Each structure stands twice: as C-alpha cells, then as structure tokens.
Amino acid sequence: MPTADENPPRHPATLSDVFFAFNRLALQGFGGVLAVTQRELVERRRWLTREEFLELLSAAQLLPGPNVVNLSLMLGDRFFGLRGALSALAGMLCAPLVIVLLLATAYTQFAEASLVSGMLRGMGAVAAGLIVATALKLVGALTTNPLGRGLAYVLVALTLLAIAGLRWPLPAVLAGLGPLSVGLAWHLLKP
C-alpha cells in the first residue's frame, strides 16, 4: 500500500523492545494514551505508517474493549504472535496499574484541595488539545483513501456532528454511518 512516509516501517527486535515501548508510552500518557501512542509508534519508532495506525485504530474502536489496549494487542500479535500481544499488554498496564492504585490510596487526603482541582482542570484542557491534534494529523492519511478527500471529509463532519452535536450513542452512529461509508468504499473499490 502506498504511503506518504519516506522511510519504511521498522520492526522491533525482541519481546522486551515491545514491552518497554508500550511501558514508555503508557507512562507518558496522562489524561489518555492515544496521542502518545501515535507519536511513539508512528513518528518516533516508525513501527507503523500513519495509514496503518489509522487502520488499527479503526479496528480497535469498533471492537469492544479499551481502544489503545486493543491496538497494542493487535500490533504485538502482528510482530511476535501471542507472546508479542501479551508483552504489549503487560507493558501498557503493569506500571500504570501500580501508580493508579497508589494514587487511589492517597487520594482521599487531597481530594478537597483547590490546588488539585486546578491541576486536574489544566490537565483536562491539554488532554482535549492532544486528542484534537492527533485527529488533525490523521486527516492527512485520508488523501490515499478510495473514498476521495471530499467524501471522506463529509463523513468526518457527519460523525463529529452526530456524536458531539446531537449526542447520539456511539453504537447507533457506527451502525448508521458505518454501513454507508463502508458501502461507498466497496463501490469505489470496484475491481
């Protein structure tokens, strides 16, 4: 598949590469891991092209389960089979799990402090910006989409409107727009 990236994707050498890559990105992922995952896997390590990342993320979002966890499982499995999937999962969850449980035991003492609520607000605003930036970066991957840029942008806008504007539930939006969009792609991919 043609991609916009100049360098071909690389491949991790060992299982511990997989573990530490996901460990590293999970520990950087305050307020959501997705933005860091894109930066680490696509831009820094080049294990995936932007297009491949978008493909895996689309599959991960449709499947039940946490999106980044599904993505890490599928990528680890692609490189090293089941052992790779489990290494990715362990890297993603082990260290953050310990930290979050320590925080949970400490939280009750600091819950009321305005310092803490201010910090959470600031982190929340940045987290929103990170997600928006990740989406804007992936928009470039639509240039190679058989739907064509115009049609793809209309579908982006319709999804945004349905979820953020009309607050329709996610399964309803996927069930409504999904078949339409996949049907159009099927038609345009006519052999």
Next chain:
Amino acid sequence: MNALAPADWLNILAQFMLLSLLSVGGAISTAPEMHRFVVIQQHWITDTQFSASIAIAQAAPGPNVLFVAVVGWNVGGPLGAFVTMVGILLPSTMLSLWAGRWSAKHRRTRGVRAFINGMAPLTIGLLLATGWVLAEPFLRDSQHRVGALALLALSVLLMMGTKISPMWLVALGALVGALGGV
C-alpha cells in the same frame, strides 16, 4: 472494603466479563452500567468513591481502563482490582486477537479494504468528537473558559508543530492549573 463471599467474587467476574463485551468505544462507555451494579444494586461502594475512581485514573498515566482497577480496589482490595481487570480485559482481548488475525489474513480482499477505508473517516470524526466532549465543560464555564481554551489551542499548536512529548504539555497544563491560570 467489604468481606465478600466466593459467590460475590464469581458474580463480579461474570458481570465485568459481560461489561467487557459491551464496551464498544472504550471501557469508560460501560461506566453507567458498572455504577448501577457496584453502587446501586450491591452497595459495595458509594457514589463519591465511584466518581473519584474515574477522576484518579484520568489524572494518572496509562490507559483510562485502569479506572476499573480502582473501582475493584475500592470494592475488595487487591483481589478486587485483579478480578475486575481480568473480567474487563479477557473477553475483549480474545476477540481483538482473533479479529486482528482474521483481518491481517484477508486484508487484500475487497471486503476488508472497503471496511478499513470506509471506517477511517468515522474514526477521525470520533476523535474530534472526543476532543469536543472533553473541551465542552470549559466552554460552558465562564470562569475558566479563556484560560482553558488558550491551553487547548497551545497544546494543538505544539503537537502539530514540534516533536515535544505530550507528557510535557500535560505537565504544563497541571502547572498552569495549580497556579490558578485555568
């Protein structure tokens, strides 16, 4: 923390495995149903403990699914965290592995290519919607609107234009917030 009977543990495991299969869009989307089970039906934890569990997991590094471990921890200590995490992860993990392998094997077929390409714009639309949903509380809150929007715009610009790790942007947000700038 409560003393739970073996039957309770099995009930927890079964409930969270069911939630796992329902968690399209991420584990957080099952929070209302999880709340109904552990707070309203079983009275294992309070409303406040449940909300705090989500807030803590969002502030901590790592995937948001870890809020499930905090809920489990509050329900039944270390074993509670273990059982709830196994429950929420096991079914979705097996399904993801199977689906990932199946689609890798058939990725050249017209059907899979139509599916992958057709879903791509929806995925981007969903990400933008998530950004909007996270930002919207700030827009409605006149006291914090300007500072929060400035931070949001700055983090978009720095993410697009530089190679800085998102972690430092979150740290900047925490600092600005702690100093009362948001």
